[in-house]
Amino acid sequence: MRGLKLARGGSPGSLRTTVRVGPLEIGRDFVLIAGPCSVEDEEQTLETARLVKRAGAHILRGGAFKPRMSPYDFQGLEEKGLRILGKAKALTGLAIVTEIMDSRHLEMVAEYSDILQVGSRNMQNYTLLKELSRAGKPVLLKRGMNATLEEWLNAAEYLLSGGNPNVILCERGIRTFETYTRNTLDLSIIPSVRENCHLPVVVDPSHGTGRASLVAPMSLAAVAAGADGVMIEVHPHPADALSDRGQQITPEAFASLARAVLDLAAYLKRTAGHDNA
Ligand code: PEP
Numbered sequence: 001m002r003g004l005k006l007a008r009g010g011s012p013g014s015l016r017t018t019v020r021v022g023p024l025e026i027g028r029d030f031v032l033i034a035g036p037c038s039v040e041d042e043e044q045t046l047e048t049a050r051l052v053k054r055a056g057a058h059i060l061r062g063g064a065f066k067p068r069m070s071p072y073d074f075q076g077l078e079e080k081g082l083r084i085l086g087k088a089k090a091l092t093g094l095a096i097v098t099e100i101m102d103s104r105h106l107e108m109v110a111e112y113s114d115i116l117q118v119g120s121r122n123m124q125n126y127t128l129l130k131e132l133s134r135a136g137k138p139v140l141l142k143r144g145m146n147a148t149l150e151e152w153l154n155a156a157e158y159l160l161s162g163g164n165p166n167v168i169l170c171e172r173g174i175r176t177f178e179t180y181t182r183n184t185l186d187l188s189i190i191p192s193v194r195e196n197c198h199l200p201v202v203v204d205p206s207h208g209t210g211r212a213s214l215v216a217p218m219s220l221a222a223v224a225a226g227a228d229g230v231m232i233e234v235h236p237h238p239a240d241a242l243s244d245r246g247q248q249i250t251p252e253a254f255a256s257l258a259r260a261v262l263d264l265a266a267y268l269k270r271t272a273g274h275d276n277a
Pocket residue numbers: 037063067099118119120121142172207
């Protein structure tokens with residue numbers, strides 16, 4: 001694959017990278033990331049954190065800086081939201097992943113976050129990637145909604161070549177002609193990543209489908225395809241959410257999804273030699 005030096009991998013027997021986040025080694029240990037689309041207020045975030053932790057999640061997600069299509073839509077609580085995430089971490093022990101949209105916010109976001117998320121819209125923001133390559137924190141790099149595998153892995157190469165080996169890829173769906181789903185979740189990309197690259201790769205079926213009813217089946221399909229984890233949007237009252245209302249699932253639905261996903265990952269590790277449960 002053109003351009004890849006440090007990200008290249010996948011040959012039989014070659015080592016896979018694991019990314020350490022607290023006690024977790026992502027790429028070896030299957031990872032469950034869950035939380036609201038946006039941090040809306042303290043009660044919503046702390047309640048979600050408590051419930052997803054109880055259901056078995058390892059990492060709390062939640063946006064404080066939100067990339068919204070319309071400037072009139074909720075843009076996120078910014079630093080106040082980050083402080084709420086910090087509180088959720090202190091309360092539950094969950095590690096935090098949250099999006100960084102602008103390198104001017106790096107110091108602030110890094111103070112509260114264990115993993116820095118690069119959103120789909122910024123996958124090819126090479127200035128941001130260069131800054132994050134020197135951030136000293138793991139990066140969750142979402143696939144651009146129009147990005148090919150080659151473009152995505154080369155975006156990861158920016159992080160690796162700049163000095164940051166701790167990169168986790170995240171498939172979140174791509175734009176196709178289909179409109180029933182928000183995006184088309186490209187699960188064939190999971191084994192394709194594994195054939196070409198040594199980095200861990202997780203799947204976000206929430207943005208990948210845009211429909212709460214499709215999140216559980218596509219989570220299981222992602223595990224079967226070899227994903228190293230899933231990232232799920234969870235909200236105590238999805239119908240009242242300030243962003244991505246149609247795709248967030250309740251904490252109760254997440255608890256049953258978590259059981260099924262963790263069971264399947266463990267089963268595949270025992271029987272099919274998956275190395276990620
Ligand atoms: C998100 O995960 O909060 C998000 C905005 O997703 P994406 O960048 O994949 O659209």
